[in-house]
Amino acid sequence: MIRYGTYVKVWLGLLLLTGITVSLAGMNLRSLSIFLPLLIAAAKSGLVLAYFMHLKYETGLLFKLMIPIVLATLTIFIGLTFSDVAFR
Amino acid sequence: MNEHETYTSSKIGMWLFLLSEILLFGGLFILYSTYRYKNPADFHHGAEALNRIFGTGNTLLLITSSLTMALSISSIQKGNRKLSTLLLFATIFLGFLFLVIKSFEWTAKIHHGIYPNSLHLLGRSKGEVLFYGLYYAMTGLHGLHVLVGLFVLSVMLILMMKGRINAVRFAPLENSGLYWHLVDVIWIFLFPLFYLIT
Numbered sequence: 633m634i635r636y637g638t639y640v641k642v643w644l645g646l647l648l649l650t651g652i653t654v655s656l657a658g659m660n661l662r663s664l665s666i667f668l669p670l671l672i673a674a675a676k677s678g679l680v681l682a683y684f685m686h687l688k689y690e691t692g693l694l695f696k697l698m699i700p701i702v703l704a705t706l707t708i709f710i711g712l713t714f715s716d717v718a719f720r
Numbered sequence: 721m722n723e724h725e726t727y728t729s730s731k732i733g734m735w736l737f738l739l740s741e742i743l744l745f746g747g748l749f750i751l752y753s754t755y756r757y758k759n760p761a762d763f764h765h766g767a768e769a770l771n772r773i774f775g776t777g778n779t780l781l782l783i784t785s786s787l788t789m790a791l792s793i794s795s796i797q798k799g800n801r802k803l804s805t806l807l808l809f810a811t812i813f814l815g816f817l818f819l820v821i822k823s824f825e826w827t828a829k830i831h832h833g834i835y836p837n838s839l840h841l842l843g844r845s846k847g848e849v850l851f852y853g854l855y856y857a858m859t860g861l862h863g864l865h866v867l868v869g870l871f872v873l874s875v876m877l878i879l880m881m882k883g884r885i886n887a888v889r890f891a892p893l894e895n896s897g898l899y900w901h902l903v904d905v906i907w908i909f910l911f912p913l914f915y916l917i918t
Contacts, residue, residue, distance in 0.1 A: 633797055634790075643787040650783065654776055657916035669912035676783075677905045684790045685901045686894075695735060702739045706746040710753060717754050 634689065642683045649676050727891050734895040738902045741865075745906050748858050752913060755850045762847025764918050766855070774825050775915035778818050782904045785814035789897045796880070799887040805880050808893075811900065812873050815866055822863050826856075855914055862910060865903050872896050 653672040661668065682688040687696055721729070756763045792807035829852075833840030836856055841849055876896050879885045885893050 634794055636791055636794060639787055639790045639794065643783065646783045646786075647780070650776070650779055653912055653916060654772070657772070657912075657918065666917050669916050670909075673909050673912050676908045680786060680901050680905050680908070684786050684904075685898055694732070698735055698739055702742050702746075705743070706749075709746065710750055713750055713754060714757070717757060 634683075634686075638683065642679050645679055646676055649679075730891050730895060731898075734898050738898060741902060741906075745858070745861070748854070748861070749909070749913075752854050752858070755847070755854065759845075759847025759850060762845050763851050766848055766851035767915060767918050770855070770915050771825060771828075772915050774821050775911055778821050779907065779911045781814050781818045781821070782907050785811045785818075786901050786904045788814065789900050793890065793894055793897050796885065796887060796890050796893060801880065801883075801886065805877065808873065808877050808880060812870055812877065815870050815873070815900075819863060819866055819870075822859065826859075858910060859914070862903070862906055865906070869896075869900050869903050873900065 649672050653669050656665075656668055656672075681699060687699070690696060788807045788810040792804045792811060795807060796804035829835065834852055835841065836853055841852055873896055876885060876893050879892065
């Protein structure tokens with residue numbers, strides 16, 4: 633059973649990351665301006681998936697494999713799409 | 721099947737559904753990334769036209785609703801039904817506030833003549849037409865998911881008040897929570913892509 637305090641700490645982490653991503657939006661970061669917010673979004677999602685959605689505490693491999701497999705599928709979709717679109 | 725097996729298999733069922741939802745929104749994200757790649761300036765202008773304060777507020781609302789959701793499940797597992805009911809109600813309320821703010825944003829845009837197929841929008845550049853089309857489609861589909869989530873959570877609230885969800889039987893609440901967290905995760909990506917990336 634997960635303690636309330638753990639959830640509250642995750643929430644604080646999410647608030648912090650939100651603050652960071654909003655402040656970054658005000659700056660002119662050139663080539664990083666797409667990559668960094670997406671990286672932060674991935675970190676926030678990682679926190680929600682691992683703690684709120686309980687993946688960190690699941691026994692066995694089944695649940696922990698599902699998300700990486702779906703992400704790999706999407707990466708392939710996006711990658712193949714860009715391998716077409718980028719060269720037109 | 722014994723109780724543990726039904727508990728686990730219901731969880732697997734919900735996770736499989738969530739994976740299909742990720743692929744659903746993933747398809748729309750692919751559209752977004754392709755059209756953004758081809759129309760960077762127009763997407764930049766579109767992002768500037770959206771209200772960042774509303775967007776950030778909505779992000780905070782959903783993140784907090786995920787906290788109250790997780791705490792609600794934790795507290796019913798510890799046998800604290802009163803606290804769990806209160807937290808579940810808070811989750812629903814925060815989700816409702818999200819939809820209220822979303823409706824402010826949409827009505828403001830519609831009032832300015834910006835909505836799919838409006839004459840005003842069609843008069844703008846092709847990239848902007850695509851940006852707003854994706855904005856309405858993706859936040860609309862997401863909003864629909866929030867609305868469905870609110871219905872599901874309300875049913876869970878009623879079940880909990882009747883004692884049908886309790887310290888030994890909480891799988892429906894947990895699985896509803898999984899759905900709700902996914903709705904949060906999707907918004908975590910929608911927010912920077914539409915409001916922040918310039």
